[in-house]
Amino acid sequence: MSIITVVAWLVAAPPLLMLAIYTIEVVAGLRPLSQPADLGELPRTVVLIPAHNEAAGIAAAIVALRATTDPTIELLVVADNCTDDTAAQARNAGARVIERNDPARRGKGYALAFGRDHVAAASPPDCIVVLDADCTVEGAGVAALARAAATSGRALQACYLQHADLAATPIAQISSFAFLVKNLVRQRGMIRMGGVAAMTGTGMALPWKLLADAPLASADLAEDMSLGVWLTQHGKHPRFMESVRVWSDAASGGALMTQRHRWERGFLTIARRKALPLVVQGIVGTSRGRLWLGVHLLVPPLALLFAGSGAVLALLLLLALVGASLLVASALAAASIVAGIATIAAWLVAGREQISGLALLRAPLYIASKLPLYRMMLRRGDNAGWVRTRRAGDEEIS
Secondary structure (H helix, E strand, O other): OOHHHHHHHHHHHHHHHHHHHHHHHHHHOOOOOOOOOOOOOOOOEEEEEEEOOOOOOHHHHHHHHHHHOOOOOEEEEEEEOOOOOHHHHHHHOOOEEEEEOOOOOOOHHHHHHHHHHHHHHOOOOOEEEEOOOOEEEOOOHHHHHHHHHHHHOOOEEEEEEEOOOOOOOHHHHHHHHHHHHHHHHHHHHHHHHHOOOOOOOOOEEEEHHHHOOOOOOOOOOOHHHHHHHHHHHOOOOOEEEEEEEEEEOOOOHHHHHHHHHHHHHHHHHHHHHHHHHHHHHHHHOOOHHHHHHHHHHOOOOHHHHHHHHHHHHHHHHHHHHOOOOHHHHHHHHHHHHHHHHHHHHHHHHHHOOOOOHHHHOOHHHHHHHHHHHHHHHOOOOOOOOOOOOOOOOOOOOO
16 A cells, blocks of 8 residues: 555545444434333422523513423523613513623523522522523423433433424525434434433533532533533433424524534534543443543534535545545545435435425535635634524614
8 A cells, every 4th residue: 555545544534434423323313212201200490591682582482481381390590691681571471580790701601500509599409401592392391301300310401403494595494404413313323322412502401419510600602512521421421302392493694604603613612622532531431421422522513524524535536646546535435425315314304394305405505605604713712702693583782
């Protein structure tokens, strides 16, 4: 084997590994998970709702939540560094509200820590359910999450999805479909392969004993992922509760790109710091959960995965022109095709309500639209503060 072929294999190895992990998770997640049985009495539960400038929708969200939630469950809103009347709207809708004003420390993690400390100062509940202010929960999902968390002693992650809108732009539909692949299909695959779920920031239920000592107070853009990593490293792998659905409306236009930039930058930051240590800990400690969470974090967001693989494939073809084996480029092309087929299978099984077939054909344009976002991620000094995602009909509030 020539030196240039060895170099080509080294260049191809990372995308080959990432595509393999992604494909395994998707294929393993095509079938639904088994549903848990009734888990007994409802524990004493508080729904903790961090909210930053959510006046436009917080009242409706609380009214909807109260209509489907057991009356013994308390709704606690943390109005964090708000410049609107989020607090008043939440109180009028029937929630208990505490306000936090600390512009120097902005971030959802700080809001969660503030709410936890407030609850701890009184009489801590058995379970905390974290729910974003712009989300709704199907049926009696909050109670089901609380029961499962209290019974298992583990953190539970609900299935967090975005409302389907086949009239939305193709880019918005593709984004919602990528959301479904990540938060439903790959979650199933993670459970089957490693017995561990990724925390997604809303629809999270944690027994008080786990939440009491968790490191929440930070400006991490992916505070949910940080929490999941911490729990996994401490032997308390989060679990996925597919039967409970949490919904939000999708962003669009510039707000969509802002939202994706924040989420994906946060994910990549956590992945860079935690993926390899988790893999090593999983191997050394023979922990399937740590190992699989680590390899899961090695896989970048879907658009970046395919864009990066395409760029590497182009480089491998250039290397083939100067003497590298064409087998290397062929292997990466085959892995990309298999990953694409797995993605289409996910659409056929679970995603046809999220995206039309015509919109799915425009996936290459979606990937191209994300390239400026990835260039921005290479810049240093991004503000990690909490920036609310604007949606249609919102007023522009900073």
